[in-house]
Amino acid sequence: MADEARALRPAALYFNVFVVATCGLIYELLAGTLGSYLLGDSVTQFSLVIGLYLSAMGVGAWLSRRLDTQLARRFLEIELAVAVVGGLSAPILFVAFGHTDHFQVVLLAFVFAIGVLVGLELPLLMRLLEGQLALKDLVSRVLTFDYIGALAAAVLFPLLFVPHLGLVRSSLLMGTANAGVALWGTWLLADRLEGRVLGVRIRALVVIAGLFIALGFADKFTTWAEDSMYADPVVFTEQTPYQRIVVTNGRAGFNLFLNGNLQFASADEYRYHEALVHPAMVTADAPPRHVLILGGGDGLALREVLAHPSVEEVTLVDLDPAMTRLASRFPPLAALSKNSMQDKRLTLVNDDAMVWIAANRQLWDAVIVDFPDPNNYALGKLYTKLFYARLAARLSPGGAIGLQATSPLFARRAYWCVIETMRAAGLVVRPYQVAVPSFGVWGFALARRVEFERPTKAPANLALRYLNDDALRGMFEMSADMGPVPVEINQLDNQVLVRYYEREWRRWQ
């Protein structure tokens, strides 16, 4: 071979090895992280990913001997292939999660492909440098840089990439780095490319441009702001026509955000959901058989409702099919809700509660209302006198409503506006509150169509973590800084609540 006559610059090529190794391991870590975020069970996921990745590298190394000619070109082409497959792996896997039932297969296919490609690279590089160094030096240096690259990846991934870039951007950025190194390689290996420099260079530029464009679209998955806004790594995002769903995962468990507002933290959601559901369930005249849940697409209020053996049927009305789909298919969430979304007693409706309640003709023994806070008119309509009047009309005479009503401490006027609006709609309302560490003090309303006493007995035999008789009694005590304030009634044509809410929450932001 003619190229063997000319010397290569080994130092530059070692750096190549370093980058290839770093990127390769980061793809592996990304795959393992995605797998454990989306499918749960991180031990299994990481074992599978690491094992498959290493063995795929072995397959690549074994295949490398079948490449005999144009080694430099092959090397650069494989590097570009790693850039494309690895760089696009995280965004494609995110999309795939929402669209396939065989996510694990897709995930492992990516891991395998990346492993094979990376496994091809080192042997090829060694062969390119063959003859310039003694074998012992060649092996020692190449492998040194390979392992140092792995160390760099192991440090950068948790400290820099996940917290500051997010999974999707990290993946695309690594792809770009891979392709950049390949582009550089067209100069380093120019002599060995046998006049094919331009073709490889153009391909490298195309790959870099493509990955840059993809970076531009990365906001579709997570925005820069989001990645830095959340304290914990963002593990799942979806922009639905209705809202932006974000799940983060940290040491204390995972958190669900809708439009940037925390819906629950797995660490303390039980306080919120037990407080939301059980007072209404024990206040109804008879143990509720027919229960309606409005909002609550995360399935956690449903979990509490289904714990009551009296419940024969539950209808859950949530606007966003993506939310209810996530609740039943996202393993950590499904586990948290005890697979409630799969329960045979459940009828799931994806519709606007305002429109649905106007058409519904059934009577419900208990109604649980868990809408997002009224920070816009589209949500504010679900807190109007009209909505509560329609809700009251669907409540059986002996039935009770449990309703989340934002924080009486942070948004006192908004909270009492909800209470007074329910009263204006003809409901008898008892306000109550509970401390949820991740939210602060949170407010609820217990309502009936008839006069009633505060509940004093928490449900027995449900193995509740928060609610016992003492907690139940304490919830109905409002401290002085949360007491009633004069408010207007929230009505369809004058949604004062939205304005109260905006004004009050702005103070705390």
Next chain:
Amino acid sequence: MAIAPTRRDFVAMLLGAPVAAACRSSDAGTPPGELIATGAARGHSLLRGLAPGSSADGSSGPGSPGRDARPSPLDGTRTHDVVVVGGGVAGLAAAWELRRRGVRDLVVFELDDVAGGTARGGTSPITAYPWGAHYIVSPHKEQRDLIALLEDLGAIEGHHKDGTPIASEALRCRELEERVFFRGRWYEGLYLEAGATADDHAQLERFRREVAKWATFVDDDGRHAFALPSSAASALPELRALDDLTFGAWLDRHKITSERLRWLCDYACRDDYALLAADTSAWAGLFYYASRRSGATGRDYRSVLTWPDGNATLAAHLARGLAIETGVTVTRITEDGALTCVGRDGPFGVRANHVVVAVPGFVADRIVVAPERPALPADYGAWAVANLHLRARPREAPGAPPAWDSVFYGSKSLGYVSATHQAGRDRGPTVWTWFYPFTEAGADARKQVIGAGQAEWAEAVLADLEPAHRGLRGLVERIDVAFWGHGMVRPRAGSMFHPARPARLLPRGRLHFAHTDLSGIALFEEAFDHGLRAAREIAAARGT
């Protein structure tokens, strides 16, 4: 024959050259749809038959119908106690009131295939939607008749301490009611706050104070300056003198020059009157604002009441249980209660004890033989209404969230209303109703649109909407368009208190007159008022 205008020329004519230049040139993607008939063909053949050579220019002439072309009278073929000619809101209101007063033998003749006049609606699998008038103003406590109708509809949920009825929350236009689009962004309300200077605000405050002054004004007889309906308004000469002035001149006189406020005043006049402020009676201009305010300060906003299909719900309620014969052209009505008609099965005659003539003035003047009835020059504005059926909501520009009424600052259109807003359906398929008033002379407007097909109209609608809603075209399933050639009577300066007007309200023999144009303005409340008055005249004549 007029040559069909090219789409771009048509868009330029309706919305101005810059809009046309900016609109996409592909006609491949024009959504399908149809031009909806509004009875124009039948009406025009009637007029051609009655008065050869005369054009339907909308100006009323004296009652001298050409006799030659009319079918010969067929006396006594049918007899009815009361016949109502015209199934718009005035006619339906008269019939509704007469039935409430126990009249049983009553029939309504309607030229068109459906009753309702311009308070007409349509339905899709998603929602009902309007084809014309789409709201009323929450009634004052003095508007007892309208309150009775709303009570009949179950649309009153209580009363304020002063007796003012509270309309059902479900009907009171939901927030956000209105928004305006300006330079890539939506703003709440119709007054463009963005970039307003201190002087703009000072002028706005001056204007509001002026409106509030009139909204609280009550004369010695206890009549409001600008009441709804206008028949209840004060007759003080100083108020009536406002009619001699144009609204534009009134604004000039009050040194209201702020561009955004003048735009808003023009918008109000185009919206309710199909006129620019410079052509509108100052009385009508102030009426628009003052009649919608109330309270001790005159600054309380009286809610707008709306239904998905607009006032078609009200018209349908009035029409419930009535005998309405559609497709009937009445060609001659005499003071002794004889009608000559052409129905689907041919001509027939009717004799009636009482007739309510509830057709526009320019039609009445051609078919009614009543020599004593004075003529009144009247002007009718043309309208186009388009209904866009959307399979999903398009992308929103930044700023204010979706509203019931979305308006484009500076556009010659009035923007669009969303049929699903009031029900609270904020996502998914919907129907948008786009309105375009022709502020030029009615005949000019009608000439402009000759030859324009559905595709030309659809492109104009999209050219108006797409700057605010990118990608709209791909979401539109169909665009249907209606053209109301004589959509509404227009209150030009001097028309409201024209000396001939009072005499046109008076009964002639067995004939009683009811139509919104008798007020000089086109509003549900006015049509309803005239219908009830005509019904009460009949009741009074019969001593019931």
